[in-house]
Amino acid sequence: MDQLSATFAALADPTRRAILARLTEGPATVKELSEPFDISGPAISKHLRVLEKAGLITRGREAQWRPCQLDATPLKEVAVWAENYRRFWDASYARLDALLTEMKETEK
Template identity: 55%
Template sequence: MIVDPEAENRLGRAFMALADPVRRGIIARLSRGPATVNELAEPFDISKQAVSKHIQVLEQAGLVTRTRDAQRRPVHLDAAALESLTAWIDKYRLIHEQRFRRLDALLSTIAPNTNKEEEK
């Protein structure tokens, strides 16, 4: 398996960024559309400066971007970055689902024999 170090670094930064509940809340809010720092800070009991620092972490992880709209600087979710995380998770989910299906098939062949022995 060939590993792209830069892709691995991006993946690591993204998962570390999402480890924080405030940042996950920001991502959840941005999934409904762009928002300013003030709008993102509303539901949290932390300062706007702290929210700005959380946004910087999300920016460094490549999960959000900021644009300038006159006096506003809305924050936007980068859906493609989230999609790459989902693809990575799905790859391993599918591998494990296949393993569980094989285990279920094996157990179904063993279970009838076990039940017959118990009946004796």
């Protein structure tokens, strides 16, 4: 699976997006991350592994805790990818796009 697909797949789960949102406030232990959800520890563990494989989090080791930290690098790729479609949802951008195309035509 390529990087972008892995990132999108990881983001497709609301629990995992919530975990990322929590991590914007700083590193957290697995226990802390699991608190807001009423699912078992192993389930959280699996989500964290998916996020880790997608490169969205990094995990350290501190005594019996395994603190998680956000790594937003793959999200940049997502933003860049989505931006390529901006002209298809943004009307003013679409007009600019049309104008540029027209100018290119006139140039010929």
